[in-house]
Amino acid sequence: MTDVLTPPAATAPEPSEPQVRDRADVRRQVKLLMVLGIVLLAEIWFKLKIDDPQVSHLFKGPRTLENQPVEFSGTPISWTAVAITVVALLLAALNRYPRRVGGVVLSVLVGLGFYGAFLMWAYADPSGAFAPAITSPIPGTIRIATAIVFGALAGVLCERAGVVNIAIEGQFIAGAFFGSVFSSFAVANIAAIPIFWCPVFGMLGGILAGVGVAALLAFFALRYHVDQVVVGVVLVAFGYGITSFLLGQIPSDQKATLNNPQLLETVEIPVLHKIPYIGEPLFGQNLLVYVMYLSVPLVWVLLFQTRWGLRVRSVGEHPKAADTVGINVNRTRWQAVLLGGVFAGLGGASFTLNTGAFDKEMTAGFGFIALAAVIMGRWHPVGAAFAALLFGFLQNLKDQLGILGDKVPGDLLSALPYLATIIAVAGFIGRVRPPAADGQPYIKSD
Amino acid sequence: MRLEIKGLTKRFGSFTANDQIDLVIEPGEIHCLLGENGAGKSTLMNMLYGLLTPTEGEILLDGAPTDFQGPGDALAAGIGMVHQHFMLVPVFTVAENVMLGHEKTRGAGILNREAARKQVRELSERYQLHVDPDALIEDIPVGVQQRVEIIKALAGNAKILILDEPTAVLTPQEIDELMGIMRELKAQGTSIIFITHKLREVKAVGDKITVIRRGKVVGTAPPTASEAELAEMMVGRSVELAVSKENKIGGDAVLRASNITVVDPRGHLVVKDVSFEVRGGEVLGIAGVQGNGQTELIKSLLGLVKPDAGKIELEGKDISRHGPRQSLAEGIGYVPEDRSHDGYVGSFSVRENLVLDLYRTKEFSAGPALKLDAITANAKHRIEEFDIRTETPETPVASLSGGNQQKVVIAREFSRPLKVLIASQPTRGVDVGSIEFIHKRIIRERDQGTAVLIVSTELDEIYALSDRIAVMYDGRIVATVSPDTPREQLGLLMAGATPEVSA
Numbered sequence: 001m002t003d004v005l006t007p008p009a010a011t012a013p014e015p016s017e018p019q020v021r022d023r024a025d026v027r028r029q030v031k032l033l034m035v036l037g038i039v040l041l042a043e044i045w046f047k048l049k050i051d052d053p054q055v056s057h058l059f060k061g062p063r064t065l066e067n068q069p070v071e072f073s074g075t076p077i078s079w080t081a082v083a084i085t086v087v088a089l090l091l092a093a094l095n096r097y098p099r100r101v102g103g104v105v106l107s108v109l110v111g112l113g114f115y116g117a118f119l120m121w122a123y124a125d126p127s128g129a130f131a132p133a134i135t136s137p138i139p140g141t142i143r144i145a146t147a148i149v150f151g152a153l154a155g156v157l158c159e160r161a162g163v164v165n166i167a168i169e170g171q172f173i174a175g176a177f178f179g180s181v182f183s184s185f186a187v188a189n190i191a192a193i194p195i196f197w198c199p200v201f202g203m204l205g206g207i208l209a210g211v212g213v214a215a216l217l218a219f220f221a222l223r224y225h226v227d228q229v230v231v232g233v234v235l236v237a238f239g240y241g242i243t244s245f246l247l248g249q250i251p252s253d254q255k256a257t258l259n260n261p262q263l264l265e266t267v268e269i270p271v272l273h274k275i276p277y278i279g280e281p282l283f284g285q286n287l288l289v290y291v292m293y294l295s296v297p298l299v300w301v302l303l304f305q306t307r308w309g310l311r312v313r314s315v316g317e318h319p320k321a322a323d324t325v326g327i328n329v330n331r332t333r334w335q336a337v338l339l340g341g342v343f344a345g346l347g348g349a350s351f352t353l354n355t356g357a358f359d360k361e362m363t364a365g366f367g368f369i370a371l372a373a374v375i376m377g378r379w380h381p382v383g384a385a386f387a388a389l390l391f392g393f394l395q396n397l398k399d400q401l402g403i404l405g406d407k408v409p410g411d412l413l414s415a416l417p418y419l420a421t422i423i424a425v426a427g428f429i430g431r432v433r434p435p436a437a438d439g440q441p442y443i444k445s446d
Numbered sequence: 447m448r449l450e451i452k453g454l455t456k457r458f459g460s461f462t463a464n465d466q467i468d469l470v471i472e473p474g475e476i477h478c479l480l481g482e483n484g485a486g487k488s489t490l491m492n493m494l495y496g497l498l499t500p501t502e503g504e505i506l507l508d509g510a511p512t513d514f515q516g517p518g519d520a521l522a523a524g525i526g527m528v529h530q531h532f533m534l535v536p537v538f539t540v541a542e543n544v545m546l547g548h549e550k551t552r553g554a555g556i557l558n559r560e561a562a563r564k565q566v567r568e569l570s571e572r573y574q575l576h577v578d579p580d581a582l583i584e585d586i587p588v589g590v591q592q593r594v595e596i597i598k599a600l601a602g603n604a605k606i607l608i609l610d611e612p613t614a615v616l617t618p619q620e621i622d623e624l625m626g627i628m629r630e631l632k633a634q635g636t637s638i639i640f641i642t643h644k645l646r647e648v649k650a651v652g653d654k655i656t657v658i659r660r661g662k663v664v665g666t667a668p669p670t671a672s673e674a675e676l677a678e679m680m681v682g683r684s685v686e687l688a689v690s691k692e693n694k695i696g697g698d699a700v701l702r703a704s705n706i707t708v709v710d711p712r713g714h715l716v717v718k719d720v721s722f723e724v725r726g727g728e729v730l731g732i733a734g735v736q737g738n739g740q741t742e743l744i745k746s747l748l749g750l751v752k753p754d755a756g757k758i759e760l761e762g763k764d765i766s767r768h769g770p771r772q773s774l775a776e777g778i779g780y781v782p783e784d785r786s787h788d789g790y791v792g793s794f795s796v797r798e799n800l801v802l803d804l805y806r807t808k809e810f811s812a813g814p815a816l817k818l819d820a821i822t823a824n825a826k827h828r829i830e831e832f833d834i835r836t837e838t839p840e841t842p843v844a845s846l847s848g849g850n851q852q853k854v855v856i857a858r859e860f861s862r863p864l865k866v867l868i869a870s871q872p873t874r875g876v877d878v879g880s881i882e883f884i885h886k887r888i889i890r891e892r893d894q895g896t897a898v899l900i901v902s903t904e905l906d907e908i909y910a911l912s913d914r915i916a917v918m919y920d921g922r923i924v925a926t927v928s929p930d931t932p933r934e935q936l937g938l939l940m941a942g943a944t945p946e947v948s949a
Binding site: 307314317325 | 495497516517518519521522527529532533534535536537538542543545546547548549551554555556557598602713
């Protein structure tokens with residue numbers, strides 16, 4: 001017979017769980033209510049500020065005599081946006097806001113509504129004589145997002161292997177410079193390469209530069225265990241410095257042959273580019289964009305379906321476990337970082353091969369935005385790609401609204417993508433978990 | 447497969463971790479390697495497994511010398527190892543962990559997950575391991591994780607399996623199951639090297655026992671040897687395995703916790719409506735398997751985390767909203783679970799660590815200035831009183847042995863007048879000699895009228911110290927029993943059996 005001093009609820013069938021509402025859950029609800037409240041107020045304000053709701057859109061091709069913008073009233077759009085937000089707000093207030101896929105769909109709807117209401121306000125009542133038409137955001141978004149997607153893929157590959165890559169910006173600037181030089185050089189000096197393939201030669205230059213910077217990162221981080229954030233920042237500064245220096249070294253009479261890249265040509269994908277509205281902007285792009293489209297699923301398959309990917313993720317999560325089953329941790333990390341360099345270099349090359357001659361510091365912090373996309377995409381190639389598209393979209397919005405004059409302050413507009421980055425990384429994504437060994441050098445005892 | 451180790455030596459700088467070790471493991475035997483923490487068992491096994499390169503000596507498999515460049519070579523030669531700290535990737539599934547390193551592919555490097563699942567299912571069935579190949583490691587209990595480790599080794603066709611302190615994280619029932627698995631493996635021809643410092647287990651399952659002390663083989667013994675003999679071989683002198691003490695019924699309740707509930711940062715309810723009291727002059731032992739809410743409970747008592755519901759009272763005063771500094775000042779002594787994490791500052795000297803929570807007092811500081819002489823004098827006094835083996839008071843704590851590091855923490859906490867002593871795993875990773883000392887000091891503190899709360903996953907320790915035993919399972923205290931409760935029954939409670947079933 002045992003002396004049971006305090007038999008707790010000995011006859012009760014099963015002790016009930018104490019009812020404590022998780023604080024994280026409460027915080028989530030408060031955050032949602034605040035954000036939705038602000039969105040709703042803004043949407044109502046946008047609507048009330050409109051005197052004449054007539055706006056026009058031009059979704060197909062450039063403005064010509066035959067292709068004139070179509071006029072329509074923005075009122076239904078404004079009110080639909082308000083309605084969606086009210087529904088979301090009510091759901092949040094009752095703590096019935098859907099989770100998982102439903103929540104994402106609803107949030108996207110609220111976002112689209114806000115975008116619509118904002119556009120109606122921005123394009124209504126033009127201040128000048130000339131009324132700009134609303135145009136498709138897709139082509140600009142894709143063009144801008146290309147580099148960010150490539151950068152984010154590089155970041156995902158490195159960080160999944162446990163190496164923090166702050167140096168994406170450095171890989172971009174180096175890729176941009178050597179992309180330009182290789183493309184220009186091919187045009188001017190290598191007659192064997194047909195003109196269409198010269199920018200592809202430029203892409204090769206970008207890849208070499210990206211891999212070069214990646215090798216420096218790997219060398220210091222993996223061989224000498226230098227703090228990876230510090231190495232990354234140094235490599236960005238190095239990238240800016242060395243490209244500015246090399247740019248200055250190009251004699252003025254050589255500018256045409258060394259920094260005058262042949263641009264990538266538009267290649268229309270048969271059938272697909274005929275899809276109404278989205279076909280042309282998505283599939284009437286250049287080769288680099290198509291490589292980007294293919295790279296996202298490629299990296300996903302590599303990381304999650306192959307032997308190599310399993311090993312990469314294992315060294316990023318628990319390098320010692322990988323070591324004890326005979327995986328060479330540092331070799332695997334080297335491979336991932338170098339492969340990341342390929343993508344980051346391609347992203348860099350897109351700056352010059354899309355727009356023209358290299359100019360110093362032309363990557364303008366996009367590498368850091370790619371880093372934010374990695375975090376927002378939860379270290380997943382597909383998630384990171386969508387996050388990159390979001391940033392591309394905002395950057396493009398800034399460009400499109402730039403022509404509207406003084407309705408939206410220009411300085412605020414240029415801060416928009418960066419502001420969105422901060423908000424996205426700091427708050428919206430909630431709790432994200434990086435690979436467990438991210439940034440930690442693996443030091444074997446002997 | 448016959449494994450022979452001849453004159454194996456490993457030096458780290460001037461320190462000799464293994465000195466001329468000779469050992470023979472015959473096929474199909476369970477060979478126990480007994481030794482204290484730091485005796486060199488793990489170093490020896492890491493050499494066997496290719497993680498470390500021997501300085502001298504050789505390892506022979508079936509008479510042929512080996513030259514392992516890394517664990518991959520050892521695995522290929524048929525040596526598998528279950529590490530003390532599991533080598534499993536928490537976010538991977540069981541099957542992914544098992545295949546890692548020798549993945550089967552469908553060509554072009556695409557993983558063949560189905561083959562891996564099948565292999566896990568087959569091995570699981572053959573050795574009765576009951577493991578689901580698709581479960582995520584982070585979602586399954588440690589006992590099952592350990593079986594995954596065993597499957598991992600078997601999947602690599604291990605003929606010799608090294609188990610490094612496999613029982614440290616298990617419940618008594620899980621330990622029995624593990625022993626069953628070990629016998630099953632032995633019956634099917636696998637040799638096992640079983641590393642432990644627990645004498646009971648060695649006697650239960652071993653065929654042969656080799657004792658290691660300070661890097662040397664000090665002798666072998668049959669499993670029929672008595673625990674006292676084995677302990678003496680292990681420590682080098684005779685030791686008292688049990689602290690002599692009288693059980694006492696305590697006085698008034700000093701610390702009272704009512705309906706404590708804690709939600710961890712991931713949103714999981716980890717402590718569920720826990721109530722108990724600790725009386726002056728008694729030891730309340732909280733038994734339970736690691737990860738059943740003890741860590742969070744203890745932290746909430748000190749104020750390191752704030753309980754989400756419930757009340758903590760110290761001598762009738764509500765301290766639920768106190769932070770650690772206030773709680774320490776109120777007279778709570780705290781020996782944390784993981785000393786290297788929150789017990790001491792490794793790079794600080796012994797002298798500094800001994801006043802980490804006292805430097806603010808008048809005794810050790812005047813305004814912004816520290817009274818260095820007083821701090822040094824205090825250190826000399828404590829080093830002597832607690833028999834801390836350190837070269838000087840200036841030696842960084844990180845360079846002391848585990849037992850002496852723990853003595854620094856204990857000495858610091860005991861150097862204030864205490865109302866309550868909360869000690870979590872007070873002797874984890876501490877050598878037998880120091881365990882004896884620390885236990886005696888805890889009992890002495892109790893005899894001075896302090897209310898003592900001990901949290902331990904080691905039943906031996908719970909029995910050695912407690913006047914009452916509370917068992918925690920799944921965030922609750924499922925029973926509070928007296929220390930003459932049989933071991934098996936306590937084990938059942940720790941595994942979640944309800945009190946009626948066990949009675």
